[in-house]
Amino acid sequence: MTIENNLINIRESLEGKEVGIIAVSKTRTIQEMEKAYSQGIRDFGENKVQDFITKYDEFHKDVKWHFIGHLQKNKVKYIVGKVFLIHSLDSIKLLEELEKKYAKENSFVDALIQINISKDIKKWGIFIEQVEEFIKECEKCKHVRIKGLMTVISKGNEKHCRDQFLLMKNLFEDLGKREFKNVNMKYLSMGMSGDYAYAVENGSNLIRIGEGIFGKRDYSK
Ligand SMILES: *Cc1c(COP(=O)(O)O)cnc(C)c1O
Numbered sequence: 001m002t003i004e005n006n007l008i009n010i011r012e013s014l015e016g017k018e019v020g021i022i023a024v025s026k027t028r029t030i031q032e033m034e035k036a037y038s039q040g041i042r043d044f045g046e047n048k049v050q051d052f053i054t055k056y057d058e059f060h061k062d063v064k065w066h067f068i069g070h071l072q073k074n075k076v077k078y079i080v081g082k083v084f085l086i087h088s089l090d091s092i093k094l095l096e097e098l099e100k101k102y103a104k105e106n107s108f109v110d111a112l113i114q115i116n117i118s119k120d121i122k123k124w125g126i127f128i129e130q131v132e133e134f135i136k137e138c139e140k141c142k143h144v145r146i147k148g149l150m151t152v153i154s155k156g157n158e159k160h161c162r163d164q165f166l167l168m169k170n171l172f173e174d175l176g177k178r179e180f181k182n183v184n185m186k187y188l189s190m191g192m193s194g195d196y197a198y199a200v201e202n203g204s205n206l207i208r209i210g211e212g213i214f215g216k217r218d219y220s221k
Contacts, residue, residue, distance in 0.1 A: 003035040024210030049075040073097045086111040087150040090124045102143035110147045118154035139181040148187035161195045165202035
C-alpha cells in the first residue's frame with residue numbers, strides 16, 4: 001500500500017466525521033512526509049525534540065506541528081514558538097517550565113493534558129484521580145492554554161480498547177460541562193493506527209496515525 005492509498009482509506013473510514021488526522025512522522029524521511037503533504041496533510045506529529053526541530057527547519061512552513069512525546073523540562077527552550085499543540089503535558093513541573101519559557105517570550109502555547117487512563121507504569125500521563133488538582137495548577141497559568149485531553153492506551157483486545165476510550169470520553173465530557181479559567185475541552189486526542197476506529201466511536205476528534213499512513217516503522221536505521 002502506498003502512502004496515498006493509505007490516506008484515501010483512512011479518510012474514507014472517517015467520512016462525515018469531524019476528526020483531524022495527525023500524520024505521525026517520527027523516524028520518517030522528509031521524502032516520505034512530502035507524500036502525505038501532497039495529499040493535503042498539514043498536521044504532523046513528532047515525539048523527539050531533536051528530530052522535530054530538524055524537520056521544522058527543513059519542511060514546509062505551513063505545517064502545524066504536534067509534539068506528542070514525553071517532553072523533558074530542559075528541552076522546552078528548543079520548541080518555544082514552533083509547536084501548534086503539545087499533546088504530552090504530563091506533569092506540573094513541565095507545566096511550570098512551559099509557562100515560564102513562554103512568558104519570557106511573551107508568547108502562548110496550546111497543550112493537552114496527557115492522561116494515563118490505563119494506569120500503565122510504562123506510560124506517561126497523570127491518573128484520572130489527579131486531574132482536579134492538575135487543572136487547578138493550569139488555571140494559574142496565562143501562557144499555557146489547556147485545550148483538551150490526550151491518551152495513549154495500553155494494548156489489548158477490542159473490548160479493552162473501547163473501555164479505555166469510553167473512560168476518556170466520560171472524563172472529557174464531564175470536564176467540558178464545567179467552567180475553568182484557561183482550560184477548555186476542545187480536543188480529545190486519542191486513537192492510533194490499530195485502534196483509531198474505537199477511539200472515534202468514543203468521541204476522539206484528533207487521531208495520531210503513524211504506521212497506518214507510512215507503513216511499518218524501521219528503528220534500525
Ligand atoms: C508513535 C505514536 C503514535 C502513532 O502510532 P502508530 O501505531 O504508528 O499509528 C501515536 N501517538 C504517539 C504518542 C506516538 O508516540
